[in-house]
Amino acid sequence: MVAATNHPDNLDPAILRHVFFKLKLQPPGPNRLMRAFRQRFGRKPPEGITALRNLTPEDFAAVARQLRYAPARDAADIFARLGDKSAAKGGGSVRMGF
Numbered sequence: 001m002v003a004a005t006n007h008p009d010n011l012d013p014a015i016l017r018h019v020f021f022k023l024k025l026q027p028p029g030p031n032r033l034m035r036a037f038r039q040r041f042g043r044k045p046p047e048g049i050t051a052l053r054n055l056t057p058e059d060f061a062a063v064a065r066q067l068r069y070a071p072a073r074d075a076a077d078i079f080a081r082l083g084d085k086s087a088a089k090g091g092g093s094v095r096m097g098f
Helices: 030-041 057-069 075-089
Strands: none
Touching (some): 030 057, 030 075, 057 075
């Protein structure tokens, strides 16, 4: 079984005793952000891409999907779309539940 959470502190310790592998994934660092931009969009990363510290590979994929229907004018346009993804996440965590 594989499980994922954005709120590991809310998990019951009894469950965690039965988990063999625990991975804490962090957003990509500056070098990986620049490499992801080059690989995903085939363009030189714009100035400031490394300031978007909360992007994930899925954010790059989502923007790439957007480009199929609304092509970018330039790298700055792609950067703006990634910036929107980053800003939508906000700085803190949001309580989730049902």
